[in-house]
Amino acid sequence: MPRLGLVIALASLAACRTVGPDYALPDSSAFKRPEANAAFLDTGSSALAADTGLPARWWSLYRDPTLDGLVEQALRDNVELKAADAHLRRAAAMYEQAMDAGGFEYEADAGVSRAQLSAESFLLEHELPPINLADGKFAVSYQFDLFGKLRRGAEAARADEQSVAAARDLARITVVAEVADNYLEICHANHELHVATHSLQLQQRGREVTQRLIAAGRGTAPELARANAQVAILEAALPPLQAKRQAAAYSLAALLGQTPGQLPAGVVDCAHAPVLAQPLPIGDGRALLARRPDIRQSERKLAAATARIGVATAELYPDIHFGASIGAAGLLADFGEPLTRQWSFGPLISWTLPSSGTRARISATEAGADAALAEFDHTVLQALRETQTALDRYAQDLRRLQSLQVAQQQAALAAEQNRRLYQGGRTPYLSSLDADRSLASADATLAEAQAQVSRDQIHLFLALGGGWDAEAPRAAPTAAR
Template identity: 50%
Template structure:
């Protein structure tokens, strides 16, 4: 026991001076997220199109469209990207549990039996020893002392990693939601545009039939008939494009719902012929709420925290490692195992230390460089989030102004076309004048349909940039901790 005292004193003295090396994580003061300009109101939130109210968690319900609500719920339940993200989160949580377990005691059992001959000279004997049956069985318990915080920093890094993966799952949730809404809107827009063209095609067909009758009566020429037919065919040529757009949106929606393109989709979704409409200004909140809400910002911030913890892990490798261990068992002839003569036991600390060299210091410098890169990436994500919202707000406002002007132009073109058609039928205006008026009207109708579609897409882009919709996503169960 006297020989054990110096070792005990050494362990106690080391324990008394132990500390957690590496920086304690806090958000840097120079981070872009800390700037006052990043925390305030959005410059393009004018109050008529957007309000400063908090972003709605289930923002797609602002459209009051039951079909859309059903599609979003189906996508959240069956989308393959969300399944991958959920599995990745389960893996990250399991890894974090594994890292946390390193801070506890570890036990191992062993048993062996062999027929062997022990070297005689190992026993300081000149004669060989006989061949015998040897056995060993025992148990060992070890506990690593976290003197310099290596295990603690490892736990912090693993926890930050699992939180970053959780944020990645949230990001997948809002992306899938937005793309589901976008695909539905595109189906509605394609059907709407198709109906507009069909209506214009019907007018042009009537105009062609009238021109043919007038030509048969000698009041029009064959050239006029060809011009009317060309105008009808030109309008008719727009139909395949809308059909292709509808099919592409339909197949994209099927994929988002976890279906094959040939599988049936809800009939109401395919029959939608008008883009969903909002009846209130879009709630956008402010910069502070945006940066606290967006999953990609949280993911980048957690990666920054993880890289900070890894500096501590690398620094702790420069210091000694002490493990307290104890073992007991039986070693001897197989037939004598369990007897007092074969008993063995031992306990005490194991000190290991790889003396720091240039490679060890390089790993610390590399960890610090990773931390600097993570901070730069975090700043970039923050600035990009603000840019996306401001850009989406500006485009939404400008496209709404454009739609208002296009609707006015279309209404005027409709009236002009109707007046020219009456004058032409009464013989008071040439046919080319009526034809040009019809072309202007058709272009106006199609421009309005396209502008309405673009405005609906602008709304989806804005909601996606705002980063809401993940809060009530299906929770992922943590692995069993028992």
């Protein structure tokens, strides 16, 4: 018993040792660079609010009940999100399994059989009669996590679960952005169809005027051919717009977990896309890095890879179990009698002597952690690049939109003035019609630019990383080798 006490004491002392590196982000990580946590570049536009953080439910900034309802339905019924939820439940169960590893384990077994034993095995020359046998045992054992193999395994499983949770958040923000993008695409496509149809009607009226002039002997065949060509060109512009609207509608239905054509009433008929009622809030680099789920996912993968170094390193050391068992084995008629009783009590040490394969596994996990760190830095830099690119594109397209708005206003003024001159008999009708066509062209270009600005907003919201469940945790990475 003194030796047994010594083993237990040594196990207790060794239990505090955990092999493998502890997880901490290196100072050289891109995540910790001051430039990565600073304000974004070129954010002086009045349409951007650099000092305001992005709200979780960013789509509510559009103040459109239809969009709010579509997002809510997608978050509830989207099949990809259901799969992401299932993956998260699986990862949580695996973490619970890892937490339950080691410690106390219990075993019980019992059996009854009728058998005939081999006479020769007992060096007998006559056949033994059949007998009834019984055996039963209850055992309990405890595995000491002397070198932290189980703890490191639980750390890795926990980081894996958190990585899957971040992946689910990433799926959510992607689905929300796609829902908003397709809904706005439908609205803009309907508006562009309205503008294109109006342009076609103006061109058809111009062709009618040309035909009347030819009938009166004042027009020419080349003028009519040119008018016919313009009508055909404008007619050809309608099918792509209709196809774009239908494609957006089909995509939106799929995002809502529905088949093509199953959309809430009024969605396909949306003619005016919602607009932001306030400057777009963007925050700064620090908030972006803490908010984006792909960064959290990559950082948790790094944590898991670091913990697995400890799991592999612990294979260099022995495993120690301490167990006890009690039971009986013998003839069924004598089962439980003193002659059938058996018990055991004591430690068990198992050690697979390290080989070159064990060292290779440790090297492989260390290389995996180095790769995970590089991938984490890449994710950070990619997030900053995507956001800066989206900000710049949004700013440039806003400036383009402002210029096109001025051009459309001037075209509207010219059309109105030519209309008055024609009504006063001072200019021919074709001059007024040409001014109307210029206005229709300006309207079409402006409508396309407005659609592009809406797409830029959605892409910027996606790059900023907002839009998952408001209750989702948004902790910044705290810890790589």
